[in-house]
Amino acid sequence: MPLKNYSMLKGRPINNRLGSGANPHYQVLVSDGEDQYRIAVNVESSDGSEVEFLVRTRFDHPITQQLLEYDDGLHRLPSAPGGAALDFIRANLAQPWEFKPLPLSAPGPDNDLNEKVDAFVQRAMADEGAMIYAFGESWGPETKADKIFGFRPGRGIHDIHFNQGNPPGRFAESNGPWQDGGLIFHFPRSSQWSAVFLKFQTQSWHSDDRSGEPIVPPQTPDRDRIPPFDAPDGLVRIVAALVNDVNSPEREMVTLLNTSDVPVDLSGWTLRDKNKNAMPLSNAIAPGATLVVNVAAPVSLSNRGGLVTLVDGNGVKVHGVSYTREQARQPGRTIPFQQ
Structure with a gap:
């Protein structure tokens, strides 16, 4: 309740x-x-x-x-x-x-x-x-x-x-x-x-979208057990995004970084915007490599500020970032994320 x-x-x-x-x-x-x-x-x-x-x-x-x-x-x-x-x-x-x-x-x-x-x-x-x-x-x-x-x-x-x-x-x-x-x-x-x-340390970071009940027990991500892995937090990170392009038609792009020492297959993963619209991902990212993803409908990155979230094939959030209207103000500039 x-x-x-x-x-x-x-x-x-x-x-x-x-x-x-x-x-x-x-x-x-x-x-x-x-x-x-x-x-x-x-x-x-x-x-x-x-x-x-x-x-x-x-x-x-x-x-x-x-x-x-x-x-x-x-x-x-x-x-x-x-x-x-x-x-x-x-x-x-x-x-x-x-x-x-x-x-x-x-x-x-x-x-x-x-x-x-x-x-x-x-x-x-x-x-x-x-x-x-x-x-x-x-x-x-x-x-x-x-x-x-x-x-x-x-x-x-x-x-x-x-x-x-x-x-x-x-x-x-x-x-x-x-x-x-x-x-x-x-x-x-x-x-x-x-x-x-x-x-609180007893609270699980991952919870059900409807009930808030834990779906993954509280734990520290074990980087030596991937893949497979129990806690995917930060395995792949969103490190940059272009949300306000100077070209026509306008492009939106998100850059992903594989922080692990093994390839990560993104099949079944999704990229989501602030409205929970989701686009499927594919391909694999080599260890330590980046991948630039071209954003496609229904996902859209607003110039007025928003969210970008990466979810794995089990429906568990891996990483997420936010950006403000001020950060998206200058056309053509890519926004870097540090978290």
Whole structure:
């Protein structure tokens, strides 16, 4: 059963509390100009294990243009593609190998999860033009005061993390696609977006498109077992794309890289755009070689920003990238991808 109140909160961070205690959450007090809310961010798993984190200091993704259209305050979001809902996998927000486990707190600077989140919150509080966007499940308004900051009525948003791929058990009921949590920061004065994404180590990266249930158990890709392989993540990567051509008729091309030391047969694989349109692939890529794929209908790469996703013959995502309107602005230029 997916989250019941999947939402996005937009506002100004005005106070904070570091995570501590038996059920530690990093807490942020947010104002939308009229009402106050609390963001509760898990910084340690309920079993005591370290949470995996990903920080994007420069977050370039087409979703940022949509976020600017929202007024300050709490907004219910449909858990579906095409809107502002987050999905780490399907919106190509991250790659699984980018997530690193960190302790709640540790001696020394910039080496624990409290400090990673706090760095962006402190910067946003010090910048009057900065905004925070928190994604997760909302609660309230409650009849009592908030238990952390004391404002009335208590309300806020939590589950600020990956919300799918949970194994059978107490958290499986919250599985669902297009309902992931996260923190996105906007610093208009420096024209910068930043993001913090969190994931539990027990959660599988690959999940069913309809239920969010795990389809591949959590594991680290074993590069020595391909082919065959159990976790295909990053085996073949999308390294570049031409989406805005100067020729007529316009061409669109995607460049793939085989990162392995063996040939990879792409028969049965597909390339997909932001609307899930898919075109079949063929051919094989030699070890360490690249392959330029001419994009054909029904797949189309929009000049206004979009997604490109590579899916193997088992229907499992291998790699995915995103690009913005700004990146596609100059005709004839190929966009490089580094993830």
